[in-house]
Amino acid sequence: MNGFSHIKGVITLQLDRDTCIGCGICVSVCPHNLFAVEQGKAVIIDRDRCIECGACALNCPVKALSVDAGVGCASGMINEWLDSLQFRRKSGSGCC
Amino acid sequence: MISTQLTFVDTLGSWKARWGIGRMSYLVPPGLYAIGTPDSGSQVVVTANYKMTYDLVRRALDGRNLWLLVLETYGINVWCAAGKGTFGTGELVRRIEKSGLGSIVSHRELLLPIMGAAGVKGVEVKARTGFTCRFATLRIDDLPEYLDAGMQANAGMRELTFSLKERLVLTPVEIVSSLKSGLYLLLIICMAAATAGGLNAVSGLKALLVCLIAILSGAFISPLLLPWLPTRSFAIKGAFAGLLVAAALIGLLQLSGTAPVAALLCGVTAVSSFVMLNFTGSTPFTSRSGVKYEMRRALPLQGAGLLIAVVAALIWRFQ
Numbered sequence: 001m002n003g004f005s006h007i008k009g010v011i012t013l014q015l016d017r018d019t020c021i022g023c024g025i026c027v028s029v030c031p032h033n034l035f036a037v038e039q040g041k042a043v044i045i046d047r048d049r050c051i052e053c054g055a056c057a058l059n060c061p062v063k064a065l066s067v068d069a070g071v072g073c074a075s076g077m078i079n080e081w082l083d084s085l086q087f088r089r090k091s092g093s094g095c096c
Numbered sequence: 097m098i099s100t101q102l103t104f105v106d107t108l109g110s111w112k113a114r115w116g117i118g119r120m121s122y123l124v125p126p127g128l129y130a131i132g133t134p135d136s137g138s139q140v141v142v143t144a145n146y147k148m149t150y151d152l153v154r155r156a157l158d159g160r161n162l163w164l165l166v167l168e169t170y171g172i173n174v175w176c177a178a179g180k181g182t183f184g185t186g187e188l189v190r191r192i193e194k195s196g197l198g199s200i201v202s203h204r205e206l207l208l209p210i211m212g213a214a215g216v217k218g219v220e221v222k223a224r225t226g227f228t229c230r231f232a233t234l235r236i237d238d239l240p241e242y243l244d245a246g247m248q249a250n251a252g253m254r255e256l257t258f259s260l261k262e263r264l265v266l267t268p269v270e271i272v273s274s275l276k277s278g279l280y281l282l283l284i285i286c287m288a289a290a291t292a293g294g295l296n297a298v299s300g301l302k303a304l305l306v307c308l309i310a311i312l313s314g315a316f317i318s319p320l321l322l323p324w325l326p327t328r329s330f331a332i333k334g335a336f337a338g339l340l341v342a343a344a345l346i347g348l349l350q351l352s353g354t355a356p357v358a359a360l361l362c363g364v365t366a367v368s369s370f371v372m373l374n375f376t377g378s379t380p381f382t383s384r385s386g387v388k389y390e391m392r393r394a395l396p397l398q399g400a401g402l403l404i405a406v407v408a409a410l411i412w413r414f415q
Contacts, residue, residue: 004258004323004379004381005328005381006328006330006376006381006382006383006386007328007329007383007385007386007389007390008328010383010385010386010388010389011383011385011386012385025218025219028210028231029210029213029218029231030213031210031211031213031234031254031256031380032256032381033251033254033255049381050383051380051381051382051383051384052383052384052385053178053179053213053214054179054214055178055210055213055214058213058214058215058216058217059213059216059217059218059219061219068384068385069179069214069384070179070384071179071180071384072179072376072377072382072383072384072387073374073376073377073378073387074373074374074376074377074387074390074391075273075277075374075377076377077384077387077388077391078391
């Protein structure tokens, strides 16, 4: 995505190039053009563009990719934390 | 067969959803719909049952003949539903089976939004139903061009943008949800301002105004100025905007004295920073790890800022 990026150096995306078969599915599912296939293997072009949506890890047929995906918004995470403390009854009225 | 023309009621519904009115129940029944007069060779486009999405998709496909498979995402948009798993492999397989899609079309291809890939495992869908998932475009409006190009996506269709207009349409729901979440705190602050040291309704109203301005700083001003506010951190962007807004308020209200200045500087900055941090949930380029990183550092500071503001305001009131 041009001109926009978030915090650098915190992304949890991991690519196991030995396992990778170069099928290119990660290229087609990534919403941020993170991947390319070079010499039969996937490469990560720019780690810091990753938003950890998990599409690549989910769709990789050989599980060469892993990432800590999940709710990515602050309010969602605060709600998760509050639920874990059993601070409130789990309400279905909000988004997450 | 469904219409591809959006009516006034549809537009009004979208506007209301943008303002958070009835947003959690703005949906259509899931299932297979026909656009135009599709036959067994027509393409199948898959989407979520959030009515705003559904409306935009059918409008974009005006003049074409194809099938629209609407998944049950409980009225949530594709991206969030994919993250939660409702726009997912299981639901897609279920919907294909329930609609009897296999006996309606002779081909075995589905067109999915790229945003849905976070929830749909293409290889598994193929194994379970025989249908191949093609992740088409990011934006609904690129679908016609994608279809015309023989289902080829160009670079632009795979590139996310976040223009001023795109940021602007996201602000109403941020404002409304901030007000909703902060309602109790807001009331407490205004009651305290109106009653501390004697009944003073004007003080209460002034406090309310300051709180509203602080929220707007984080939910409206900061998102609009996003690319120009300093650093990559949303909390810092919000704090910076808040600081400027606080300084402007101090000048406008001609406040002097340590207590009132401290109250406004700390309070408005903290609130603006927190509300802007929440905007990460509406942006297409922030990562879960990035938000975690920010929250760990920003939340304690924001809490401290708010506390200092409250203490300073009390001191000011009782001076």
